[in-house]
Amino acid sequence: MPLDPTTINKIMWSIPNILCLIGSRHEDEWNAMTQSWVTQVAMEPVLVAVSIDTTAVTNRLIKAGGSFSINIWDRTDTRPFVKFSKPATKQGMTLNERPIREGVTGTPIFEEAVAYLECSVWETVACGTHDLFIGEVVDADIVGADGIGDVARMEDTRMKYGGVKRGGH
Numbered sequence: 018m019p020l021d022p023t024t025i026n027k028i029m030w031s032i033p034n035i036l037c038l039i040g041s042r043h044e045d046e047w048n049a050m051t052q053s054w055v056t057q058v059a060m061e062p063v064l065v066a067v068s069i070d071t072t073a074v075t076n077r078l079i080k081a082g083g084s085f086s087i088n089i090w091d092r093t094d095t096r097p098f099v100k101f102s103k104p105a106t107k108q109g110m111t112l113n114e115r116p117i118r119e120g121v122t123g124t125p126i127f128e129e130a131v132a133y134l135e136c137s138v139w140e141t142v143a144c145g146t147h148d149l150f151i152g153e154v155v156d157a158d159i160v161g162a163d164g165i166g167d168v169a170r171m172e173d174t175r176m177k178y179g180g181v182k183r184g185g186h
């Protein structure tokens with residue numbers, strides 16, 4: 018029996034997801050994008066996986082640069098997620114006017130993130146529309162004034178991602 022796309026969407030969208038910004042860089046090209054597919058996949062080494070559209074600028078930059086950052090955001094500020102769903106504009110040390118700094122791997126870290134993980138690519142798995150980048154955590158910090166607090170999640174916005182492929186994905 019063929020899979021019913023409405024059922025697949027409903028089930029996929031029922032799985033809770035964080036919303037964060039993935040930072041990437043290769044040489045002079047810096048970027049960040051809105052990301053919901055993030056999960057830890059091992060404890061030793063500490064590995065975390067992000068699955069990224071093969072057509073995204075971020076995908077190209079992670080492959081070329083060999084690293085990425087996972088910038089975790091406060092729940093009360095979901096405005097960046099709309100803007101970072103297309104390639105970002107860098108001006109000085111900002112991306113879409115949000116201040117960044119250079120992490121230990123050279124990848125951008127957002128100054129406004131409440132916490133971040135910086136990862137070096139450990140393995141890349143081709144997954145059809147997406148590539149799964151498995152990263153080894155090489156740096157991490159909690160920088161929010163009040164600790165991590167409540168982090169941004171998909172349910173905090175009216176946006177959805179995932180399910181079956183539509184016109185774009």
Ligand SMILES: Cc1cc2nc3c(=O)[nH]c(=O)nc-3n(C[C@H](O)[C@H](O)[C@H](O)COP(=O)(O)O)c2cc1C
Nearest residue numbers: 050051052053054069070073074075102103104178
């Ligand atoms: C709420 C939301 C969640 C998203 N989650 C992902 C994701 O997990 N993986 C992915 O490849 N794209 C995801 N995207 C889409 C990217 O943000 C979008 O394709 C972006 O244009 C890619 O940016 P880039 O080309 O600048 O790298 C999401 C978009 C939104 C709005």
